[in-house]
Amino acid sequence: MLVAGEASGDLHGATLARALQAAAPGVRLSGMGGRRMAAEGVELMVDVTAAATVGGTEAVGGIPGLYRAYRRMRQAVRGAHPPDALVVIDFPEFNLRLARAARAARVPVAYFIAPQIWAWRPWRVRQIRRVVSMVLAVFPFELALYRRAGVPVHFVGHPVLDALADAPSRAQARSELGLDGTAPVIGLLPGSRRQEVAGVLPAMREAAARIAAAHPNARFVVAQAPTVDAADLSADGGPPLRVVAGRTYAVMRAADLLLVTSGTATLEAALLGTPMIVCYRLSRLSELLFKPLVRVPWISLANIALGRAVVPELYQKTLTGEALGREALRLLDSPAALTAQREAFRELGDVLGAGGVGARAAHHVLELTSRHAQPRASRPAHPRPEAASPSPLQ
Numbered sequence: 001m002l003v004a005g006e007a008s009g010d011l012h013g014a015t016l017a018r019a020l021q022a023a024a025p026g027v028r029l030s031g032m033g034g035r036r037m038a039a040e041g042v043e044l045m046v047d048v049t050a051a052a053t054v055g056g057t058e059a060v061g062g063i064p065g066l067y068r069a070y071r072r073m074r075q076a077v078r079g080a081h082p083p084d085a086l087v088v089i090d091f092p093e094f095n096l097r098l099a100r101a102a103r104a105a106r107v108p109v110a111y112f113i114a115p116q117i118w119a120w121r122p123w124r125v126r127q128i129r130r131v132v133s134m135v136l137a138v139f140p141f142e143l144a145l146y147r148r149a150g151v152p153v154h155f156v157g158h159p160v161l162d163a164l165a166d167a168p169s170r171a172q173a174r175s176e177l178g179l180d181g182t183a184p185v186i187g188l189l190p191g192s193r194r195q196e197v198a199g200v201l202p203a204m205r206e207a208a209a210r211i212a213a214a215h216p217n218a219r220f221v222v223a224q225a226p227t228v229d230a231a232d233l234s235a236d237g238g239p240p241l242r243v244v245a246g247r248t249y250a251v252m253r254a255a256d257l258l259l260v261t262s263g264t265a266t267l268e269a270a271l272l273g274t275p276m277i278v279c280y281r282l283s284r285l286s287e288l289l290f291k292p293l294v295r296v297p298w299i300s301l302a303n304i305a306l307g308r309a310v311v312p313e314l315y316q317k318t319l320t321g322e323a324l325g326r327e328a329l330r331l332l333d334s335p336a337a338l339t340a341q342r343e344a345f346r347e348l349g350d351v352l353g354a355g356g357v358g359a360r361a362a363h364h365v366l367e368l369t370s371r372h373a374q375p376r377a378s379r380p381a382h383p384r385p386e387a388a389s390p391s392p393l394q
Contacts, residue, residue, distance in 0.1 A: 001083035002031040002042055003073060003098060005066075005091035007192035007227045008264040010034035010049050012113060012159040013089050016365070017042050019358030024366055030083070032073055035226060046072050049227050070094060077102045085369040089113050092124070099131040108133040108372040110365050113159075118145055119304065125149040134368055136361050139305060140351065156360040157353035160268050164249065165355055167272060173254035177244065183217040184332055187255030187274070188241065189248070189265050190233070192225035196261050197232050199281035203314075204259045205238045206321020211328050212239040223251040257331055257338070259324060262299045266311070270302040271348055275341040277327050278302070278313045305351050310344040 004013040014036035029042045034049035046069040086102045088095035090113040099109045114135045117125050138158040146153035190201040224245040252269045258276035278300040
């Protein structure tokens, strides 16, 4: 059983599903995810990817739906025919609780894209040690953290390395998107959640207007995530923004500069070698709640993976259309600054490892399954109930 709750988790779950089927033909895959996992043969019991939220207070409205999904997945792992293994992918508020239910039912649990204990809420490692059989680490520095905590861990690399294998070249991307000529191309990636889009797109639009004033021939392309409606990206005023659905990697590769919401996209863009400015905005209440828990000075995976500030970050109060436009023009008018980003991005290959991440992860998952294999009759028909908890998503 594979469980993902967001667009990026759906992408990584699809990579793993494809590798599992290649390594073990006939394997049955079920769980929670989105259209990408379904396309790779995962029988979806629940899909919450379109309803994924960001932050803390922003997520409150989605709790009833998530709790229904959780009860459905818990029933599956505790039922008469539980899976041979559960693979949880990111989405920690949901997945750590589901992992606890699985371990109570004696179902082994592998965590792929585990909680970022190195960035915030480090005490979660104790919970991970109790309920997770194995962590499949995506960053090499995670190995020491989990080993010190007594959590079985294997470094497999980041699954974006596999996802990018089929990304078009810059020339192909520009041809496919009809972006010929030498006029600058600005890519806008406002995120995969409606709250993200609502938080950052107005600033991106204002920045686009400022860029267009200085570079009248500039072209602007918005990458529409599969979990976002085109209506959420439309607005009057400003320069024309061309919305492109299902071609995120082409937009990343074709652009001279990206304005991108913090998340997996920053790592993808860096690996594709495209300079960027990273944006993010939470509600004020969420910022007050979570800022004291953060342990790293950056918000983008590109900077975190490289361990230094390579790309500019505009966050909360610093994210204004004026500031974003000013930073974008500084980069566009400075070939040396753009080159410095590209040169730093070349280091990521050494940091994140080689392709074949899905195959390595599948190997460990299948090994975990065989190590914990037991006759169905030996499994408890009615696993012990979980301890009471004040919230289904804590």
